[in-house]
Amino acid sequence: MINRLATLFAWAMAIGAALFLLAPLIVIAAASFSPTPVFDLPVDGASLRWYTRIGQMDGFWPALSLSLQLAAFSTLLALVLGTLAAIAIAQGRLPGAEAIGTFLVSPLMMPGLVLGIALLQYFRMVGFNAAWSALLLAHLVVTLPYVARTMIAGLSRFDFTLVEAARTLGCTYPGAILKVMVPALAPSFLTAGLFSFLASFDNYPVSIFLTDVRTKTLPIKMLQYIEEAPDPTLAALSTCILAATVVLLIASDRLVGLHRMAGTGQ
């Protein structure tokens, strides 16, 4: 009896939490089809006019391009550096491997604002004022922990006797790494890349300190729009980003399975 009550309660909480998390997204998506220039629910007739306006927003394309570039490059760099670091840590022969791992992941726990100010100060001090490169470095600081954390977890579960098995079956050492370790870690690579890309793409607090007039990332631009002209174009843009993310997640799920990515599978 108590048990059933507890189960019911747990379900109710879970559904409530899901609704609470999803409701704003649903409202935004609905509002993007509003026929009127206020954030309205499209009760009398939907319209796609705000979607056609996205591309005409002032400075939208450069901002999108910049954000995509930053996300792609920082993710690529983070994947290479993070994986190498994770291998060194997981092999365990490094003194203080645990401490290094914790240090690598620590920016995750740091408020973005603090990180942003710190980086701004630092770049000023060393006289580094190329906005694009500064942003890339900053985004690397943001994304590296995601990659390092995922790869350390993935590698700590990786069984290095698989490499030995492959060698006794006729693989050279590099061949064994390529044929066995890389595919076994594919889910980790994908998860790490995905989180890293998204973390960079929607980063606001760190980027805000490092942009200049001509170099603005999409999230910053979006906030600027909403201050200047709050119309449902932004809702439409948000819905597009949301849809792209969902497509990305579904594709990854098809590829390796979300449960494996989240580390909840066996």
Add this chain to the structure above:
Amino acid sequence: MSERDHLVVRQASKRYGATTVLDRVDLSIRRGELVTLLGPSGCGKTTLLRLIAGLALPDTGSVSIAGRDVTRVPPHKRNVGVVFQNYALFPHLSVAGNVAFGLNVRRRPKAEVRAAVEKALALVHLGHLAERPISALSGGQQQRVALARALAVEPDVLLFDEALSALDRKLREEMQGEMRRMLRDIDATAIFVTHDQDEALTMSDRVAVMNGGRIEQLAEPRLIYERPASLFTLNFVGLSTRIPGTVVSEDNGTVEVDTPVGRLVATGGFIPGSRVIVATRPEHLRPATGDEGNAVNGRVRSIVFQGSRSLVEVGAGGETLLAELPGQEAAHLAPDAEIRLGWPVRETFAFPAPELSTPELAA
């Protein structure tokens, strides 16, 4: 190359830092022979296996397989099959993909690979699971896949590192018999590593008992049990009665020994005055009738019923005698009863006493 020398390890030593893990090991195995390395944890079994597979290099000594010196040959050129303790199956490949791995690496034609995979899977009775992912197999099935994967490349030697220890007891016993039959059928040369003495005695043609980086005895299972060459082997394989004593006389391969339970006669050659351990296996002890070579009076301490037989512990002169008696002979015994046990001289061994236990003789 003689028949005896399909796999030869000669004077192989291996050190990790200050510890000597293998100490001048010699091992020589015939084609088609199944040999077990038996020994306690940390005695160097896995290390010896890794030397043979090429996953570790010996500091000194040599390894040769099928007449070829492979001491410095990397693992991928040795043609050795290994079944790892945790199976080490590739999680991203199906059952068939795992079994085909070694053949694909060797770039064999597709049709040949398919035929070899089918053959190997049929041998381990897993033909119907070829397309399953590895994660959807039971422990016993994974074990068979690992075996099929190792067999598919037709290795010169098969190595098993505690390959059965992850299975539960019943399945393990089934697999022991089945694996022995399979390996016999294909005339495989194999080394099993185990610390389970029953597995060693049932599965192999010969057993190598290892201790502290050395092979103490390499012999048929029956001989290992009936004629242990050292106190270590006696202790490690099977149960025994062990009584310390001092040799008083030696005559033509038998010694008379003074012990806390009286004078005993044992086979062995020691000069009078030597400290020895006199030992025998429990099934040789019987309620004495008078014509045994050795007899001891004692008092029953405990009786452990084991179905058709009972294990009886008898205390005498501060020592413990262990007798395994058939059901009816043990039926009338009760704890604390007086009993006289006898056993033949030819089943009584004498081993040099370990030095640590006789500090009074050190001077």
